[in-house]
Amino acid sequence: MNNMKKDLHPTPFNKEFRWNAWKEIQPLVPEQGWVWQNVRSGEAGGKIWVEQQIYYDMLYTFRLGALSPYSKGLLDGKLLGTKCPKCGDITFPPRVNCWNLDCDLEITNWVEMPKKGILHAWTICGFSAKSALKKLPFVLAYVLIGESKTAIANILHISEPWHTETNMPVVVKIVPVEDRVGNLIDFWFEPDPSWKPGPMTSEKERIKELCDPVYKWVATLR
Amino acid sequence: MPEQQRVFIAGGTTTPFDYPLNLQIEEMTANCIKQLYHDVPEFHLRDVRDHGMVVYSHFSVHFSHQLTAYWILHDHLGLVGVPHFRIDNGGNTGGSALYAAYALVRAGLADVVPVIGYELMGSVSQSKGSEFIAIASDTRYEAMLGANYTNYYAGLARVFMEKHNVTEEEFAEIAVKNKNNAMATGEKTQHFRKVGKKLTVDDIMNSRLIAYPLKKFDCCFMSEGAAVVLVTNEKFAKQYSPDHSVEIAGAGLSSCTIRAGDRYNFPGWTQRYGKGYPGLGEFGACRHAAEIAYKMADIPWKDSYKHLDVAEVHDAFSSSEAQIYNALGWCESIPVKDFINDKLPMMEGEIPTNPGGGLIGYGHPVGATGLMSTIECYYQLTGLIPREHRSTENEVKDAEVGLINSHAGTGTSISNFVLRRI
Numbered sequence: 001m002n003n004m005k006k007d008l009h010p011t012p013f014n015k016e017f018r019w020n021a022w023k024e025i026q027p028l029v030p031e032q033g034w035v036w037q038n039v040r041s042g043e044a045g046g047k048i049w050v051e052q053q054i055y056y057d058m059l060y061t062f063r064l065g066a067l068s069p070y071s072k073g074l075l076d077g078k079l080l081g082t083k084c085p086k087c088g089d090i091t092f093p094p095r096v097n098c099w100n101l102d103c104d105l106e107i108t109n110w111v112e113m114p115k116k117g118i119l120h121a122w123t124i125c126g127f128s129a130k131s132a133l134k135k136l137p138f139v140l141a142y143v144l145i146g147e148s149k150t151a152i153a154n155i156l157h158i159s160e161p162w163h164t165e166t167n168m169p170v171v172v173k174i175v176p177v178e179d180r181v182g183n184l185i186d187f188w189f190e191p192d193p194s195w196k197p198g199p200m201t202s203e204k205e206r207i208k209e210l211c212d213p214v215y216k217w218v219a220t221l222r
Numbered sequence: 223m224p225e226q227q228r229v230f231i232a233g234g235t236t237t238p239f240d241y242p243l244n245l246q247i248e249e250m251t252a253n254c255i256k257q258l259y260h261d262v263p264e265f266h267l268r269d270v271r272d273h274g275m276v277v278y279s280h281f282s283v284h285f286s287h288q289l290t291a292y293w294i295l296h297d298h299l300g301l302v303g304v305p306h307f308r309i310d311n312g313g314n315t316g317g318s319a320l321y322a323a324y325a326l327v328r329a330g331l332a333d334v335v336p337v338i339g340y341e342l343m344g345s346v347s348q349s350k351g352s353e354f355i356a357i358a359s360d361t362r363y364e365a366m367l368g369a370n371y372t373n374y375y376a377g378l379a380r381v382f383m384e385k386h387n388v389t390e391e392e393f394a395e396i397a398v399k400n401k402n403n404a405m406a407t408g409e410k411t412q413h414f415r416k417v418g419k420k421l422t423v424d425d426i427m428n429s430r431l432i433a434y435p436l437k438k439f440d441c442c443f444m445s446e447g448a449a450v451v452l453v454t455n456e457k458f459a460k461q462y463s464p465d466h467s468v469e470i471a472g473a474g475l476s477s478c479t480i481r482a483g484d485r486y487n488f489p490g491w492t493q494r495y496g497k498g499y500p501g502l503g504e505f506g507a508c509r510h511a512a513e514i515a516y517k518m519a520d521i522p523w524k525d526s527y528k529h530l531d532v533a534e535v536h537d538a539f540s541s542s543e544a545q546i547y548n549a550l551g552w553c554e555s556i557p558v559k560d561f562i563n564d565k566l567p568m569m570e571g572e573i574p575t576n577p578g579g580g581l582i583g584y585g586h587p588v589g590a591t592g593l594m595s596t597i598e599c600y601y602q603l604t605g606l607i608p609r610e611h612r613s614t615e616n617e618v619k620d621a622e623v624g625l626i627n628s629h630a631g632t633g634t635s636i637s638n639f640v641l642r643r644i
């Protein structure tokens with residue numbers, strides 16, 4: 001039993017934490033809880049209907065625990081994946097225990113990943129979550145980094161998105177140190193400088209045509 | 223010890239699906255139960271009190287501005303003292319709740335189990351709603367990108383296109399089929415209520431880009447609604463609906479990775495299906511769940527459509543319906559491209575798929591969706607389409623065997639059921 005216990009991820013005591021690396025990035029949005037906004041009533045089908053609007057917010061703290069080295073790696077400008085000491089499987093995004101049932105949830109080791117990979121899957125987004133609307137149209141790409149057995153999703157920066165091609169080589173770019181937050185949004189993909197797009201195809205023409213109104217719409221956004 | 227029982231569906235109904243629906247969950251659910259009282263006069267909630275349990279099917283507490291919203295419903299329906307629990311399994315919530323009810327009756331732990339599904343989605347803005355759905359992706363890695371579920375699905379669809387040489391127009395054919403089938407189903411469907419006319423492939427192709435290859439009309443829309451499926455043992459099925467019951471002849475549930483990027487080399491899949499499967503383009507959980515359900519119902523996986531008369535599947539996107547054809551074993555002898563172009567899934571084809579309209583036509587209030595698919599399939603198998611639909615244009619005459627499919631995440635949880643007319 002004692003031998004088994006050594007294989008567990010450690011659980012720290014709160015009193016042992018020294019958050020000297022904590023970085024107050026910006027003042028936090030104050031939490032307000034349930035905040036009354038509006039009430040209105042109206043008629044339809046001969047009946048009265050009422051709607052109320054109530055604002056509700058929350059501040060999440062993502063405690064990264066055993067995944068912390070991944071996040072710290074990004075803060076330091078590195079991509080850290082994991083490697084299983086038993087079967088050798090490398091994954092990025094990391095897995096802090098091996099995914100192979102035969103490895104008995106072996107705790108994996110951190111390995112630095114190269115900042116390049118192969119684009120395996122992609123789409124050109126013409127609509128997105130609110131936070132990303134002004135970046136449209138953008139390319140969402142799944143990239144196999146180095147020897148990873150998993151692909152990671154992120155944004156591909158490419159001036160003409162319709163030229164995105166399956167299996168194109170890409171490089172990873174990381175934001176300047178002062179802007180890093182230790183999250184996926186610290187990096188993005190770009191075509192490898194040695195890569196040249198192939199000729200226009202009917203699919204590329206079609207995507208270009210679909211993107212045109214998106215560019216126009218985004219130009220109208222404030 | 224309770225004994226194993228055969229499991230039946232003896233009735234089912236939905237509210238209209240719309241966005242917003244302007245109703246609270248109590249009256250949505252009460253309307254469904256009262257409609258059941260009308261459609262299945264022998265059924266009463268007293269039987270649930272004395273011989274049953276209730277399984278609630280509800281995806282998101284974020285949308286319901288309420289934890290354990292089903293607690294409100296349960297005592298509203300007068301069911302205090304009756305066991306209840308809620309299933310959440312993403313888009314496969316309905317299918318998983320049906321699976322839970324199936325398991326309860328099968329195990330002999332309950333004889334009458336209404337599965338009650340609902341979702342409020344108009345409680346927040348559309349963009350907030352998309353964000354809520356996107357937090358079913360891995361928020362540590364994916365949600366921060368600003369992509370929504372459609373964006374992820376589109377990436378998978380593009381892989382599928384490349385692998386199987388499928389075109390945007392072929393996906394659009396599926397969207398048109400489902401939108402137009404919904405017109406025959408009538409005023410319960412969101413497409414009938416919102417658009418109210420038949421569409422063409424051009425309408426789909428000309429709608430705005432959401433994420434290539436998907437345009438607006440390739441996608442289901444956010445919706446609200448409720449549905450109830452009445453799951454029973456044989457005794458109650460005979461008592462309630464001697465002429466309108468179907469047996470759940472096969473039930474399969476399976477799972478895949480939360481992040482689609484983790485599907486090239488997952489040891490579990492490699493051991494089961496060989497290296498590289500399912501990748502991003504295929505739905506491994508759908509295949510696996512289908513194999514399980516078919517085996518129980520004595521149907522071969524390969525070309526299984528030849529053994530089915532009708533199917534209601536989870537077409538959150540036109541492309542995913544095509545991917546589902548493949549994952550159900552329908553395209554082993556005929557490429558998926560030809561499967562569509564030869565009109566096999568159309569009303570006139572060999573395996574009419576989503577005659578009720580599917581998610582694209584009927585709507586997708588998540589907790590109610592898989593139940594809606596179940597109910598539409600049940601109506602087809604019990605000859606109730608003339609009673610339930612606005613027109614019989616989308617009736618599959620003399621259907622004996624049906625398939626229902628419910629699907630979550632980017633294929634992360636999938637259930638398949640085979641229903642058989644008795």
Ligand SMILES: [Zn+2]
Pocket residue numbers: 084085086087088089098099100103106
């Ligand atoms: Zn291992």
